[in-house]
Amino acid sequence: MKVILKFLKKVGFIILSLAVGLILWQAFTTYSDIPSFIFPTPFDVWEKFLSVARDGSLLFHTLVTLQEVLLGLTLGLGAATLTGYLLAKSRTVERVLSPYIVASQSIPIVAIAPLLVIWLGPGIFSKILTSALIVFFPVLVNTIVGIRSVPVELYELMRSLQANHWQRIIKLEIPAALPVFLGGLRIGATLAVIGAVVGEFVGADKGLGFLVNVGRGLYDTSLVFVSVFTLVILALGLYGSVVFLESRLLSWKKRE
Amino acid sequence: MNSVNNQQPLLEVKKLGVTYTDEKGSLQAINEISFSVEREQFICVVGPSGSGKSTLIRILSGLLAPTTGAVFLDGSEIKKPRQGVGIVFQKANLMPWRSVLRNITLPLEIKSVPIKEAESKARELIELVGLKGFEDWLPQDLSGGMLQRVAIARSLVQDPELLLLDEPFGALDALTREKMGAELLRIWRARKKTVIMITHDISEAVFLADRVLAISPQPGNLRLDLKVDLERPRHEEDRFTPEFVGLTQQLREAIE
Numbered sequence: 001m002k003v004i005l006k007f008l009k010k011v012g013f014i015i016l017s018l019a020v021g022l023i024l025w026q027a028f029t030t031y032s033d034i035p036s037f038i039f040p041t042p043f044d045v046w047e048k049f050l051s052v053a054r055d056g057s058l059l060f061h062t063l064v065t066l067q068e069v070l071l072g073l074t075l076g077l078g079a080a081t082l083t084g085y086l087l088a089k090s091r092t093v094e095r096v097l098s099p100y101i102v103a104s105q106s107i108p109i110v111a112i113a114p115l116l117v118i119w120l121g122p123g124i125f126s127k128i129l130t131s132a133l134i135v136f137f138p139v140l141v142n143t144i145v146g147i148r149s150v151p152v153e154l155y156e157l158m159r160s161l162q163a164n165h166w167q168r169i170i171k172l173e174i175p176a177a178l179p180v181f182l183g184g185l186r187i188g189a190t191l192a193v194i195g196a197v198v199g200e201f202v203g204a205d206k207g208l209g210f211l212v213n214v215g216r217g218l219y220d221t222s223l224v225f226v227s228v229f230t231l232v233i234l235a236l237g238l239y240g241s242v243v244f245l246e247s248r249l250l251s252w253k254k255r256e
Numbered sequence: 257m258n259s260v261n262n263q264q265p266l267l268e269v270k271k272l273g274v275t276y277t278d279e280k281g282s283l284q285a286i287n288e289i290s291f292s293v294e295r296e297q298f299i300c301v302v303g304p305s306g307s308g309k310s311t312l313i314r315i316l317s318g319l320l321a322p323t324t325g326a327v328f329l330d331g332s333e334i335k336k337p338r339q340g341v342g343i344v345f346q347k348a349n350l351m352p353w354r355s356v357l358r359n360i361t362l363p364l365e366i367k368s369v370p371i372k373e374a375e376s377k378a379r380e381l382i383e384l385v386g387l388k389g390f391e392d393w394l395p396q397d398l399s400g401g402m403l404q405r406v407a408i409a410r411s412l413v414q415d416p417e418l419l420l421l422d423e424p425f426g427a428l429d430a431l432t433r434e435k436m437g438a439e440l441l442r443i444w445r446a447r448k449k450t451v452i453m454i455t456h457d458i459s460e461a462v463f464l465a466d467r468v469l470a471i472s473p474q475p476g477n478l479r480l481d482l483k484v485d486l487e488r489p490r491h492e493e494d495r496f497t498p499e500f501v502g503l504t505q506q507l508r509e510a511i512e
């Protein structure tokens with residue numbers, strides 16, 4: 001009962017805050033002189049939403065972006081976890097790779113995205129790669145920190161119990177590194193959306209980033225709004241999934 | 257029972273020397289120690305901080321290789337961690353994400369014992385160490401004394417012949433310490449183990465052991481090998497008998 005009340009209260013606040021936001025937005029558009037093709041009213045955006053939802057184009061572009069994001073996230077995650085594990089385990093690997101990794105971080109993703117589109121074509125692959133690239137670093141760092149944070153005493157324990165490599169990874173390193181790792185994934189999940197959109201901006205003929213570009217070109221700001229909101233929901237959904245995953249996997253950890 | 261096997265001491269330490277070497281130089285932790293341990297004996301090792309007690313435990317458990325000399329268990333040289341040796345570390349060293357029950361089943365899981373069987377063994381030991389009802393608790397919710405009980409249960413779950421304890425009660429208050437000592441004696445009698453326990457509490461050593469080894473520091477040298485002929489079961493009041501005090505006096509002098 002208490003839990004339900006608490007939940008309702010939380011949802012109530014969110015609804016309230018959204019309602020206030022909408023009212024302010026509506027008030028702003030009615031009392032200012034800005035024409036609605038420059039700054040649409042909530043109603044315009046709603047109309048636009050209904051029209052693109054009805055003709056199926058919103059779903060189509062959303063699914064394209066979702067696919068890029070999920071594949072990019074998977075790729076980035078996989079590469080970062082493997083590299084991170086190797087880096088955490090071997091000083092030599094760290095010394096060899098870290099200049100490249102640090103250097104790669106100082107290049108903004110928008111600067112390399114055009115190159116990727118040239119190399120991989122305007123199709124889905126260049127978006128997957130921009131998404132993966134942007135996911136890579138935070139997950140990498142957190143994997144390294146996570147693995148390095150595994151207490152030495154527990155390694156000793158595993159050794160004294162004659163655990164083999166796999167048992168050490170599965171029964172010690174993964175669970176011990178998981179909290180920090182999932183923190184990285186949380187950041188990575190939202191970045192993955194940004195990465196895919198950056199890729200779509202540079203050159204694409206589908207996806208939500210492409211839709212934003214189309215709206216901009218046509219001065220269809222309502223379309224831009226609809227696309228941006230969809231992107232926000234996508235990112236929130238992903239973030240929420242990771243938070244959910246955390247709550248399931250890290251239930252042993254006391255919440256402060 | 258194998259009679260031939262029983263005539264031979266369970267453990268033989270022959271001219272053991274340990275030198276730690278790293279970039280900063282080398283440090284002789286143990287000079288040259290020889291002793292042997294009969295089956296089902298309860299041995300305590302006392303010595304001031306830095307006298308190489310933990311080092312000795314690491315050698316006996318096979319976690320560390322001797323620099324000189326050798327250690328034999330049941331006639332075969334200890335070169336790496338092996339079956340039949342249970343270890344309790346100074347810190348309880350539990351996995352925070354595993355429940356009491358799961359922490360105790362860990363050694364069996366590593367040996368691929370079916371989980372049902374592992375659990376029933378673990379439950380038996382939980383009862384032995386007096387933690388019934390706490391099976392599903394997490395380490396973070398237990399007191400220091402309870403944590404050490406879990407650690408002791410875990411070290412016993414594979415039914416080892418030799419039990420090594422490195423200052424298991426070092427972090428506990430005096431009263432809990434005495435209680436845990438009595439518990440350990442009870443377990444030792446019930447399970448017929450050979451126990452080697454490190455402590456820097458001389459009175460605790462005399463109270464628990466059949467034999468106390470005193471080590472002097474820097475580098476660790478065996479100063480005194482003292483037989484404790486006090487009758488068992490021993491009681492708290494025995495600590496004030498002239499015999500008891502005499503033994504502690506002898507040990508204190510040996511160490512200083």
Ligand SMILES: Nc1ncnc2c1ncn2[C@@H]1O[C@H](COP(=O)(O)OP(=O)(O)OP(=O)(O)O)[C@@H](O)[C@H]1O
Pocket residue numbers: 276277278283284285303304305306307308309310311312456
């Ligand atoms: N891994 C290591 N590398 C270098 N020196 C070490 C290492 N481990 C221990 N030593 C040194 O060896 C000596 C003995 O250490 P050890 O931990 O065995 O002592 P101890 O008797 O267990 O002490 P305490 O009662 O404080 O636990 C100390 O001087 C310590 O600094």
Ligand SMILES: [Mg+2]
Pocket residue numbers: 309310311346422423
């Ligand atoms: Mg020590």
